[in-house]
Amino acid sequence: MIFRNLELKDFRNIEYLSMIPGEKVNIICGENAQGKTNLMEALWLFTGAKSFRQTKDAEFIRFGAEKASLKADFYAEHREQNAEITFSPTKNLKKNGIDMKSSAEYAGTCGGVVFSPSHMNLFRDGPKERRKLADTSLCQLYPKYISVLGDYNKVLLQRNTVLKDAKYHPGLIDMIDIYDEQLARLGASIIRTRVNYCKSLNKKAAEIYKGMSAGREEFFAEYVTTVLDENEHAESSLSTADWAEKFYTALQKTKNYDFEHGSTSVGPHRDDIEVTLDKMPVRSFGSQGQQRSCILSLKLGEAKMLGEAMGEPPLILLDDVMSELDFIRRDYILNSIGESQIFLTCCDKELFSGLSEGKVFHMKKGSLV
Ligand SMILES: Nc1ncnc2c1ncn2[C@@H]1O[C@H](COP(=O)(O)OP(=O)(O)OP(=O)(O)O)[C@@H](O)[C@H]1O
Ligand SMILES: [Mg+2]
Structure with missing residues (x-):
């Protein structure tokens, strides 16, 4: 996806903004609270x-206004297109002049990857955030995945409700079996998709990390599932039927424990993505710079996968992430984005003084000056 033109009205602190970005690197500089992240958010909504x-x-x-409107001309799906998003306050989305009935109808038009300060805690946060990293990308790659996740969560909720109620009505425990089969079938599809995704992502991210760190440490990312025993690895050769069997067996093993605790202790909702540098978990041993470089590698790896799947380079948004990286890493990142259009925000434009190509924009009080 490549933005040709962007126009925002009454979006956040932006009263009016019109922008013609460059095809490759775009840097948005400005002091704190001027609207840089707001502009990134507007761009992201077009994905x-x-x-x-x-x-x-x-x-x-925008405070005091009735409606926010965002318009863009962009190149995606191998042709020039346009879209308009309004919030009044409900969202309305038009693609090439036609009303989109739902987000699903628009999904797949534009691919993008965003890295914002909230991602910085990926390793300090619990596994939920790491699962979300894979899921966000998988939902862009396979729109059907969204409905499988939704169905899985519904069955999981029902199973947990029965587990809780069974404490007071022991007869209900027999009902668990009905849910176990459904849960194993839906969960197997999620696990298999995530395992394969993590394998491919690991290859891309490890290569990027190697370049970023001049080959100093070996990066490795792996999907770790609660469905297997601790010493077992999630092999990509396993079919959905194999996973369903393994998940079903794990559910039987933990049934008494689950009954005591009133919740389901195994399954994709409890899985994790583990990242190691030289076989040491980054979560416990990585320095701040190493953690940040790992997250960036994962995100840029994600962009590469998305680009391959969609057949065109995805949009890359990096909000406030370059400031703590040394020149070599910054330079490597800007050179490894391939054909993607990239938007970067920063407070100090000197960070990019060595950049030969690209456009620099200055943001002040919601306007580009
Ligand atoms: N609906 C809104 N109407 C008006 N102003 C808003 C609205 N939503 C957010 N803002 C304001 O927009 C301002 C700019 O926010 P933004 O997060 O884009 O700043 P920033 O330039 O990214 O700053 P930083 O460098 O600190 O990250 C904030 O002061 C916020 O209060
Ligand atoms: Mg910001």
């Missing part, structure tokens, strides 16, 4: 995904 900040639609509308 069809939700905001990378936990936001309600009404919060997009």
Whole structure:
């Protein structure tokens, strides 16, 4: 996806903004609280995904205004297109002049990867955030995956409700079997998709990490599932049927434990992605710079996968992530983005003084000056 033109009205602190970005690197500089992240958020909304900040639609509308509107011309799906998003306060999305009935109808138009300060805690946070990393990308790659996840969560909720109620009505415990089969079938599909995704992502991210760190440490990322025993590895050769069998067996093994605790202790909702440098978990042993470089490698690896799957380079948004990286790493990142259009924000434009190509924009009080 390549933005040709962007126009924003009453979006966050931006009263009016019109922008013609460059095809490759775009740097948005400005002091704190001027609207840099707001602009990144607006660009991100054109990928069809939700905001990378936990936001309600009404919060997009500039204080005191009635409606926010975002328009863009862009190149995607191998042709020139346009889209318009309005919040008044409900969201309305038009693609090439046609109303989109749902986000699903628009999904797949534009691919993008975002790295914002909230991702910086990926290793300090619990496994939920790491699962989300894979899921966000998988939902862009395979729109059907969204519905499998939804169905799985529904069955999981039902199973947990029965587990809790069974404490007071022991007869209910027999009902668990009905859920176990459904859960194993849906969960198997999620696990298999994530295992294969992590294998491919690891290859790309390890290569990027190697370049970024001049080959000093060996990066390795792996999907770790609660469905297997601790010493077993998730092999990509396993079929969905194999995973269903393994998951079903694990559910039987933990049934008494689950009954005591009133929740399901194994399954993709409890799995994790483990990243190691020279076989040491980054979560416990990585320095801040190493953790940040690992996350960036994962994100840029994700962009490469998305690009291959969609057949065109995805949009890359890096909000506030370059400031703590040394020149070599910054330079490597800018050179490894391939054909992607990239938007970067920073407070100090000197960070990019060595950049030969690219456009620099200055953001002040919601306007580009
Ligand atoms: N709906 C809204 N209406 C008006 N202003 C808003 C709205 N939502 C957010 N803002 C304001 O937008 C301002 C700029 O926010 P933004 O996060 O884009 O800053 P930034 O330039 O990225 O700053 P930093 O460098 O600190 O990350 C904030 O001060 C915020 O209060
Ligand atoms: Mg910001």
